[in-house]
Amino acid sequence: MRIRLFGGLEVTSAEGQPVRFATRKSALLFAALVLAGRRGLHRERLSEGFWPGRGDAQSRNSLRQALADIRRWFPANGNAAISVEGDQETVALTAGPDEVDIWLFERKLAESATADLAFAAELYRGDVLAGEAIPDGLDEWFSPNQVRYRQKALQLVERLSLALPEAGSADEAACERLAERLLASDPTAEAAHRALMRIHAARGHENAALRQLESCRALLKKHLGVEPEAQTQSLAVSLQTRGGNRQTASTHDTANPAQPVATPARPHDQPSVAVMPFDNLGGADDEYFADGVVEEITAALSRIRDFFVIARQSAFTYKGRFVDVREVGKELGVNYVVEGTVRRGGNRLRISVQLVDSETRTQLWSERYEGATEDVFEFQDRIAAQVAGAIHPAIRGAEIELAKRKPPTSLRAYDLVMRAYPNIWGRRKDTNDQAIELLRKAIAIDPAYGRAHALLAWCHASNAAYLWAEHQENELEKARMAVEAAGSIGDDPTALAAAGSALSMCGEQERAATFIERALALDPNNAWAWARHGWIAIYKDEAARATERFHRAMTLSPMDPFAFNMRLGMATAMAKTGSLPQAVAMAREVIAAHPDIIMSYRYLAAWSAMSGDLETARWAAQKLLTAQPDFTIERYRSLPFFRHMPDWADQVVEALKLAGLPER
Template sequence: MTFQFENFTLDAARRELRKDGDLVALEPQVFDLLRFLIGARDRVVSRDDLLDAVWHGRIVSEATLSSRLNAARSAIGDTGAEQRLIRTLPRKGVRFVGAVREIANAAQEAEREAMPVAPLASRDGARPPGVAVLPFTNMSGDPEQDYFADGMAEEIITALSRTSGLLVIARSSSFTYKGQATDIRQIGQELGVGYVLEGSVRRGRERLRITGQLVDAVTGAHLWSDRFDGDPHDVFDLQERVAESVAAAIEPTLQVAEIAHLDRHRPAQLDAYDFLLRAHALLADFTAAGMQGALQCLDQALAADPTYAPAMAAAAYCRAQCHFQGWAQQDEADRAAAVRQAWRSVELAPNDAQVLWMAAFAIWNMAQTERERARDLFNRSLLVNPNSAMALTLAGWIETMCGNGGNGRAMVERAQRLNPRDPRGWLMSGVMALAAVIDENYAEALRWAERSLAQNRRFAPALRVVAVANVKLGRLDRARTAVAELLEIEPGLTISGFFARIPVPLESMAKTYADALKAAGLPA
């Protein structure tokens, strides 16, 4: 079904909103909200109606609901003050009041029957995950410490709300369970979430101990746990530090859990989110075959939803990794297409931190004239979610390569502090190795590179550091062994081909690499 109102056209089948023929960028959830309001324009839609249609019955905060309504109004040139098209009726609900003309054909009619589309549902529907943070238990025996336990949970809710693709239940809903001995699986069902975070606070004479654990609300299994100690006289700093670490650790943990859930419960028909999960599982393998498999999954995700920004950004990122590792021959047209895809994902999801850093990595590696803009995207990503270990690591990489080693190290060290058990720790170690090469501290570079390769032997940048550092330390046999391993990863690798493909802004670093790789036996 296609709906026309004023100078706008909303195409439900293509999931597009156009103004005077030009595409209007909309987040998927905002599109669903607008589509539902237009389809139900003959009546006043209550808050519960919106939750059922757009959030599939999930409880979301009033702030979230208001922000989506405001975004829908903004997209169609309306405002909360004017309410020309979307009118709010106090204590009753919302109604689309504009004059609408419907145009249907057979294919679009089938689409209409399936509406409302793409709700952000619970894990049973294989949608992006939801998590509820329960009030932390005060185990100090001192009722006055309740304020700290409550504040701890609130800080974590705030930190988690910045995570891409994660629905976090509002405090007003999750805190209704305070003081209740309720089964985690029951809470998950009642709040419509797949995961629950709980914890406790215990105070000693001179120390505060905070524990937290993430629980699968379907199986009851523990997915992650940790404890933190701090000074009770500096409670606000401690709350902030714990919340940041919890948010950074939970992001990759939930992704692994969602992938495992998909493997256990294979749906008959995969949707865009399912394909994205499969792509992330293949990306984690970090092999040429895995990257190609991930790209196939992402192509299928975009076939299911052509405006799915996370899949667009992941596809551009995947192509950039293939380019970076030398796993695929990509000509100028291929690279330009990947860069366009990266920028399109940013247009569609300008406030999604993961979309921003994935797009930034692709643009940095595949668009020589746009590298400064890529650095801006990394900065924007960290403004949205300063607790993303991957954003910090990749942004630190770029800063290091640009000669800002101090800033680059600080970013990576923060990522390591936030999540010392991150499964992508090999990437963090790789950045530290590069920084040490730039500082001409080759023994330190070698230590970091070997640490990286202990986790991921296929990581070409770490192998290059091993070759360069061993040449500088007079160990030519070890350097030649590293080059032999590089040639196994990329059989056609040459020094000139490396510099044609990989951005090395620092002239001093480029000369060091060229001389050392030549000495280690890499063809010119």
């Protein structure tokens, strides 16, 4: 097969080389001819559709050039397996029946054998021309075909899942892969959900089948605001009946079946989460691994003091049976539920994890991890760390949204802190000021709220470090006072990270390191603490040690609101260790993504000047002065975190002078 349209355009020459057409229009014209098949297309329609508004003569000439480009790869001769032929009116692609994936797909669909359907399933790698850039105006050529073949794929996955003769066959695996590909591009594809439900049930995994139903229901609600179709509901009823009969049979001789352990009601001063037993989709030999993953994730989350984690013993009373997340939420008194599946195939392990709001059943976050089985325990630890690192900001984001929806009259100290969170990340002075106001209100309600004091310290330190305050020393003193007012925060990694970050800005690197290291001892997956640990290394003139810390932070929380700061920290470490071109490139990337973050222009101006690119340095300096007219090199140099690296500070000062920034 030398022509593939499913999942993107791939064409191979007679010599086995990838075909690279001269222009995108040539490639799309070739795709249009493939879709048209042997009936071909009218030249006039092609020239007007692909080159509109150019006039008849020019558009026909463009068509001739594009066809010449195609024929360069597929010249017409008597033995050619693929060629473009035509007359004055039409042009068509001729090829053998097995040369084109969509033609072969159609032929296999017409067959009734399960093996033929499975073959067609493997051909469908994604939507027609998925990922190809299609210019405006050409949708009429491709959109109808994309929709048509997607509908055929949905019909195929339904048909194949109903026709599968037995569990564990190669045909079943092909059906499962097709369902997963369809859901990757459209999470609301109910036919794909139903196919996976049938496959799980055929393997004896009714719980996994019912979890697939809940995932389907949550995604439909989230994206379309509708309930599952009657066909899906009917399938669910049959699975629940079947699962109930199986459970009754298995527990018939058990006098006292396990019951969930009731958890006493707690005041909702913090969110709570339960990590449910993961469904083992492999053999019995993999059961220990599935349980081990849950134990590791539970332990990792338990180290985070931002939320309460239900003990494993309580969550594991649900093992082996399907329960609705809303029921779990009520019985265990939790806001969020972590669910997952574990599957081993050959020498590969796959773990799927999702975080669900137990009240609304909304999926807040999901991820899939794959690794080799060679070292299962190392893989287990890595997955636990990544899941904990991802769930933490997902829950925090959900709590922030919940606090935003509450009326002012019902806000507590916790809600006010949640409202402050999105504004504390050093992006703009006005949002930082809003955070300060919210944190002060929280402290007024609860004067002993250590985290509120610690975050307030960070905000005041940011006012000084970003040169937002007229009197920097006053802000630094307020930061120190807020750290002292925080009192005993020794068991709160977030508060420790905030207090340590503030002290680092104040120039107290040794004391700051004590706070940060305590935060990481409690929660090794705290991305903020790892990032600030990197900055402390830079401020202590130990840039070589900073790179690994920033990398750890970015790995744990790639979508973090503070990711720009982590990247600038990594770039600073590069600049200090002699990799100026890489540092400049990273600063440019941050500016392109976040042009409103003023501090980026300081770094770009300095590093560009150091590397001899004065044009870029002066551009960055002008941008900085436009956003911050009162910036002076003297004010910047006076910041206390320069104390431990005087030589570097002097280099920065000289570079900023070359960039054209005012000294005083």
